[in-house]
Amino acid sequence: MEPSGSTASNHTLNSTGSPWEVSDEARLRRFLCYGSEIDVYTTRKEGRFSMENAGALLSLLQEGRGVEVVEEIKKFTQDGQAVRLGPSLFALALCSQHSELKTRQAAFKALKEVCRDPAHLFSFIQYKKELKEGMKCGIWGRALRKAVSDWYNEQDAMSLAAAVTTCKQREGWSHQDLLRLAHTKPSRDAVALVSKYVTKGWKEVQAAYADKENSEEVAKVLAYLQVVEKVKHSCDETEVITLIEEHKLEREQLLTDHLKSKQVWKALLKEMPLHSMLKMLGKMTSSKILEPRNSETQTICERIQSESVLKKAKIHPFTILLALENYKRGQGYQGKKKWEPDDSVLQALESAFYKSFMNVEPVGKRLLVAVDVSTSLSSVVPGTAVSTAVAAAAVTMIFARTEVDTHVLAFSEGTVAPCSLSAQMTLAETTAELVKLPTGSTDCTLPITWAVENGKSVDVFIILTNNPCWTLTASPVESLKKHREASGAASKLVMCGLTSTGHTIADTEDRGVLSVCGLDLGALSVIRNLAQELI
CATH class of the missing domain: 3.40.50.410 (von Willebrand factor, type A domain)
Structure with missing residues (x-):
């Protein structure tokens, strides 16, 4: 996204020929990368973005370069260049309501590529709402309705079923809101099943599908949703553990009461992603799920320092270091949880730190x-x-x-x-x-x-x-x-x-x-x- 006077190395030349001028393109990339147009990256959590944060973005849109901006947004989100996704979601929302038709079309077309999970989609919709505040028009025009409908319709049905049951709502929006406001017409039977489950609830799904001749895909999704509902209403610890292990259920699909059980945590551990596990080490030690030389501690230590597991999860050495030092500290940041660090876990983390350099x-x-x-x-x-x-x-x-x-x-x-x-x-x-x-x-x-x-x-x-x-x-x-x-x-x-x-x-x-x-x-x-x- 460089003007014709640029060099091949992405430098923007000014009138004196210096390659170091901070152009609008450079400011846009900074914004998409870390949420600020200035030359300062801070580790503090970002707030909400507004027009005031995005002067270069607005300038480029006014120059009629919105399609290029959308391409830049896609590049930063897909190539893992963005440190935070919030700025890209805000920028895409701004592009999606720009006056130029080509820019709006490009933004809506990019929605499913930029918003890879429900949390991203909810955040994008909320940014659109915030940008429209003060205006007399609503946000749910035909283009947004189609883009949101396409987002749901083009998902794999089983992935969609997992997504709507693990991330139900964010930013004041729910799947029920989005499907209703987008007037979504499901593109196939399995998506129609998930849509009905979200908007009407499990009882209506049971009534509608009980005596139907269902396709293999619909039957698979139906069985999965039945398990999710069953675990939500189960007070039987053994049953909950069995359902977790057989269907790889996630923590977000369980009740708060379930998470008070050590045995439930032990079941969750078997399929818990490594990133999540590293964050939970203190809690699990504090709750006596991890104890010296027990089988769970041994299993976790093996996973933490497994080269194949580290490689698959793409764990960075600095992530391991943060987990190691936090666990060694023996206390949560709010000071509520305390634990006695287990030596074998500390050794496993140190070993993983050196092995993760391969990533x-x-x-x-x-x-x-x-x-x-x-x-x-x-x-x-x-x-x-x-x-x-x-x-x-x-x-x-x-x-x-x-x-x-x-x-x-x-x-x-x-x-x-x-x-x-x-x-x-x-x-x-x-x-x-x-x-x-x-x-x-x-x-x-x-x-x-x-x-x-x-x-x-x-x-x-x-x-x-x-x-x-x-x-x-x-x-x-x-x-x-x-x-x-x-x-x-x-x-x-x-x-x-x-x-x-x-x-x-x-x-x-x-x-x-x-x-x-x-x-x-x-x-x-x-x-x-x-x-x-x-x-």
Whole structure:
């Protein structure tokens, strides 16, 4: 989505020929990636979006480039480039009610590709409602009715049955609302069955299908819905467990009372996705479902460190690290749940951390990761149980182990020390290696100056600091420009304030400079996108 004056590498040229101007296209990509048009990614949860958040998006729509915008939305959601999906859903909702017919048509056509599950669809509808507030027209025109109907009609019937029983409502909308307002006419018998179940309830479905000659697909969906209804009305623990195991029922399909049973949790564990399991380790230990050397603990430990399971779930090392440090903490964030961490679970998580490096796709760039050791790295990354020292070591290991060309530096008050990290080093050993330098004041230009003085060509500088109030002998942006001139590289700079909650390093209109506040898996995705010139 570049104007004719662009280079092949997605740079937008300005009148002086600089490739680093922050164009509307660049601002749109930032918005689709992490929900803000400015050069700051923050790990804090997003709020609701409005027209005020999307100046570049509105400008591009006014220029008649709505179809290109929709293509960009699809690309970010389908290729996993979006850190948060909310911005894309908001942007698609805005495109779907633009004055230009081609843009509206493209947006509605993209609905089923962007909204992959009911939660996305409900959020899209709510954004449309919010954008229409204050106007005298409603949102349920013919185009939206058709798009929503197509969303339901084009689903696999069994997947749809599972979706409507696990995610029943969000954002004030339910499936019953959407099917009624869209006047959906089911495209085939199995979808008609699910639609009737949602809008009329199980009793009417039983009455309508009891004596019918049903197709194989309808019979399969009918049997599944019967199980879902049966478990909802069952007080028999043994029956609930049997239904979970035989039909792979999920936690969302059970009653709150069911989830008070250890045996029910043990049944759920057998098919629980690894991402969900990692989040539930503390709760399951607190509830005595996981106890030292019991069969459930052994099974979980085997799954956590199974290479095939890790690969299938595409678990990132940073996700494992968050789970490990949170479990080690022995207490939930609200302080209500407490547990005694099980040693075998801790060992399994540590083993999984190293094995999951296979899931990190290299960016294929020359990187320099620099860790600021001028202040104590003993504080904690906001919103996590991870110390800043361990977080810095983990990020360093992730890039050093997966990229062919990565330099690692520790720096403090005029001193820059290259670090030798081998692939055999543990997280603890890497952390110790990084904090060997004596502390002093912070100057985040030092790693860039070191690269210039040592003739190192760097594509991306990643500077990790614990100090939001650093001392600058020069502007990091100016230092970056000098490195670009000296090396000929199209260098970029990421300044990551590990304990920051919202500052920025400088007012810059340089597209190759980005601030990260805090640290989470999304931050690593943002860095990756910047390195590959996707934002």
